[in-house]
Amino acid sequence: MTDGTGPGSRARGAIGRFASWLDDRIGLSAIMPVLRKKEVPVHRHSFWYYIGGMALFLFLLQIATGILLLFYYRPSAEGAYESIQFLMAEVEFGWLIRSIHSWGANLMIFMAFVHMFSVMLLKAYRAPREITWITGVGLLFVSMGLGFTGYLLPWNELSFFATRVGTEIPGVVPVVGPFIRDVLRGGEDVSGATLTRFYALHVSVLPALAFMLVALHVLLVQRHGMSVPPSIEAEGGPRRSMKFFPQFLLRDLVGWLAALAMLAAAAAFFPAHLGEKADPFAPAPAGIQPEWYFMFMFQTLRYLPAEIMGIEGELVGVGAFGVVGIVLLFVPFLDKPKGPDAKPGKLWTWLTFGALAYILLFSYLGYTFDPNA
Amino acid sequence: MRVARHLWLATLLWLLPLVPTAAQTLPSSDACRDCHLALEEESLVAPARAYERDVHAETGFGCLACHGSGGTNQLNPAAGFLAAPERREIPGMCGRCHSDAVFMRQFDPGLRVDQVQEYWTSRHGELLQDSNDPDVATCIDCHPAHEIRPADDPASTVHPSNILSTCGRCHANPARMAAREIGTSQVAEYTGSVHGQLLLEEGDLSAPVCNDCHGNHGAAPPGLASVRNVCGQCHSVMADYFDDSAHGQIFEEADLPGCALCHEHHAIESVDDAALLARSEDVCLTCHEPPDTLGLEFRRIAAVLDTLNRAAEASRAILEEAENVGMEVSQALFELEDVGNAQTRAHSAIHTFQVAPVREQVAAGMEITVRAAERGREALDEHRFRRLGLGASASIILLLIIGLLMKIRELERAEDTS
Structure with missing residues (x-):
């Protein structure tokens, strides 16, 4: 079979002809030189370059598993819980899809946080990457929105009451707060109308927004390349680099496969919980708490006094988090070296460490908080 | 004590006309209340204070609705003023309104108007009628005079959650029951029963309490033949099975007390399967003695x-x-x-x-x-x-x-x- 006339050679020939046919029509070959040309700097902080790709992989996994869930999910107060119950108990591999979607969402948001903090600490948002940063922060917010809206969809007891607490929070904002709350809920309280709204947001509005932001974010990353941290630049820049294709992409693949294995293990050992069906007339069960990525904010609001300088404490908290969110978007414009040769300041590095410590501490306090103490 | 109270009341009534103020004519219930609240004798103050919570007061009835009217000289017994009616007179006094369907329709069209009629058929009514028993329950023993509340008011003495203590006030009192040769263990037995646990521990107001088996105003022990019917009000399936069984007819002919023979009267226990076995050993073999294997x-x-x-x-x-x-x-x-x-x-x-x-x-x-x-x-x-x-x-x-x-x-x- 070495004369080039065997079945293997014939198959390769057919594939080659098809590739050539396709290339004539869509110009695939034009992409390869770009990919082969792209270089990724190699230095002691290169590890963090993989986190963004990991978040992207998890986002795509969410889309894939989410579409599969849509085949069975019924977005109504009467049918949502039962459809998930059916999916978990009766549908072949339904449990796996839902559990991977649930665990994947958590891992994706975790990776988005890690990516954001690594970018902040490595100051990868510096010019000309300001827009890349803004799209990234936007993606984090959209991911949290996806998490918040998706949490209600199983229509179980915990998600119902957590959503009631969560949607109550914007209600404290003067003038527009109650309007926002009612728009979110589709009425005065969480009901079937809230479920359909959250469903619409979760499967169409937010994914569409996420797609646009991801596309822009990836495009900008391709355009500007990987940022080299200031500390490496101060040392004269990275000593070597690697090809994006295939070296970096293959390493990315290793990480993605490892993440997939982790999610499969989590799904097999800790399948996504369903709990009791939501009963709007039942008393709120003990231990109502938001998803982990909202916990630090939730715990902060718990600690705030009823009034701060004559203003409602909760309003001050919501306002402060709103300001932090806006500041976060504009970090690249706020953290600018003074003068053309000036080195980047340490202020934002310390602020980043402070924010990280705050999130970790308040999340810990949130999970160990005893409301009866 | 009762005589002393009456003496006090009589003295007071006698002296009241000497009080040279508005109290002499008592034109309204407020005047009765104001005067009674100003008195030092607690037994005269308490009714005025309690009446503020009475359903009749809420409906707009004043003191004179029950205590009669003497025209301008309203405290004159000869002119119709009734200070403290005799116990025998109480059913009739309440029945003046409560047995009048046309009158009651104005206030509570759903309320029955045969309570007095039922009362006279009750054991209490019989005793009052026949022997003028001074301790026998009349209307005011279950519906405390001056503080009568609707039966669905949780504070009412006749609310399902309070009926046990209302009946038990007399029926769990050995001194009161001794002369009548009635046992006083019913309340304790009921409390430990499956019905008592449902009502008292789980707060299930649909659980039967004294009046559900004995009747309200016509309270009497159910006759032997009635026991099946009384239990069958709720346990209809079991009652039907029992009627169709061989025991149904035999029990009737032998004057045996249906359900109560196996389940007791007040101490009705929740029967799990272990209890069924133990209880059956006691009960069934009483009649089905070996070598009869039916038992x-x-x-x-x-x-x-x-x-x-x-x-x-x-x-x-x-x-x-x-x-x-x-x-x-x-x-x-x-x-x-x-x-x-x-x-x-x-x-x-x-x-x-x-x-x-x-x-x-x-x-x-x-x-x-x-x-x-x-x-x-x-x-x-x-x-x-x-x-x-x-x-x-x-x-x-x-x-x-x-x-x-x-x-x-x-x-x-x-x-x-x-």
């Missing part, structure tokens, strides 16, 4: 019931094991709850005193347990399959990772050599 039928019934209990427990254990390992079996657990209905139906069928009807109900329950156990085993099999699947997929992923790492190493070597 031993209950042992076979208990064995059949036990089969279902064990099957239900086993199925639940399998499902809980599946649930504990994270499998979704809530629907199967929910369906298993139906065994409870089958068990209830089987327990009802005990009143046929035959194994076959009980077995029929148990068979229906067994089907549910078999289905549930099957679902549980399927879930556990699925769980094992998932573990295997995880192992297989993890191995494939691991091989892929190893392959990728080898490829990366190969590329690095190629780069180094170039």
Whole structure:
């Protein structure tokens, strides 16, 4: 079979002809030189370059598993819980899809946080990457929105009451707060109308927004390349680099496969919980708490006094988090070296460490908080 | 004490006309209340204070609605003023309004108007009528004068949650009951009964209390022939089974007290299957003495019931094991709850005193347990399959990772050599 006339050679020939046919029509070959040309700097902080790709992989996994869930999910107060119950108990591999979607969402948001903090600490948002940063922060917010809206969809007891607490929070904002709350809920309280709204947001509005932001974010990353941290630049820049294709992409693949294995293990050992069906007339069960990525904010609001300088404490908290969110978007414009040769300041590095410590501490306090103490 | 109170009242009434103020004419209930509240004697103050919470006061009735009117000189007994009516007069006094359908319709069209008529048929009424018994209950003993509340008011003495203590005030009092040769253990027995636990511990207001079996105003012990009917108000299926059984007719002919023979009167216990066996040993063998083997039928019934209990427990254990390992079996657990209905139906069928009807109900329950156990085993099999699947997929992923790492190493070597 070495004369080039065997079945293997014939198959390769057919594939080659098809590739050539396709290339004539869509110009695939034009992409390869770009990919082969792209270089990724190699230095002691290169590890963090993989986190963004990991978040992207998890986002795509969410889309894939989410579409599969849509085949069975019924977005109504009467049918949502039962459809998930059916999916978990009766549908072949339904449990796996839902559990991977649930665990994947958590891992994706975790990776988005890690990516954001690594970018902040490595100051990868510096010019000309300001827009890349803004799209990234936007993606984090959209991911949290996806998490918040998706949490209600199983229509179980915990998600119902957590959503009631969560949607109550914007209600404290003067003038527009109650309007926002009612728009979110589709009425005065969480009901079937809230479920359909959250469903619409979760499967169409937010994914569409996420797609646009991801596309822009990836495009900008391709355009500007990987940022080299200031500390490496101060040392004269990275000593070597690697090809994006295939070296970096293959390493990315290793990480993605490892993440997939982790999610499969989590799904097999800790399948996504369903709990009791939501009963709007039942008393709120003990231990109502938001998803982990909202916990630090939730715990902060718990600690705030009823009034701060004559203003409602909760309003001050919501306002402060709103300001932090806006500041976060504009970090690249706020953290600018003074003068053309000036080195980047340490202020934002310390602020980043402070924010990280705050999130970790308040999340810990949130999970160990005893409301009866 | 009663005589002393009457003396006080009489003296006061006698002296009242000497008080040279508005109290002399008492034009309204407010005047009665104001004057009574100003008195020092607690027994005269208390009615005025209590009446503020009385349903009649809320409806707009004043003191004189019951205590009569003497025209301008309203405190004159000769002119119709009634200070403290005799106990014998009380049913009639209340009945002046409460037996008048046309009058009552104006205030509470749904309220019955035959209470007084019923009362005279009650044991209390008979005693009052026949022997003018001074201690026998009249209207005001259950509906305290001056503080009568509607029966659905939780603070009312005749609210279901308070009836036990209202009846028990006399019926659990040995001094009061001694002369009548009536036992006083009913309240204690009821408290420990299945009905008492439902009402007093679980707050289930639908659980029967004294008046549900004895009647309200016509309170009397149910006759032997009535016991089945009284219990059958709620336990109709069991009563029907009993009627159709061999025991139904025999009990009637022998003047035996139906349900109460096995279940007692007030100390009605929740019958689990172990209790059924023990109780039946006592009761059935009293009549069905050996060598009569019919009395031993209950042992076979208990064995059949036990089969279902064990099957239900086993199925639940399998499902809980599946649930504990994270499998979704809530629907199967929910369906298993139906065994409870089958068990209830089987327990009802005990009143046929035959194994076959009980077995029929148990068979229906067994089907549910078999289905549930099957679902549980399927879930556990699925769980094992998932573990295997995880192992297989993890191995494939691991091989892929190893392959990728080898490829990366190969590329690095190629780069180094170039």
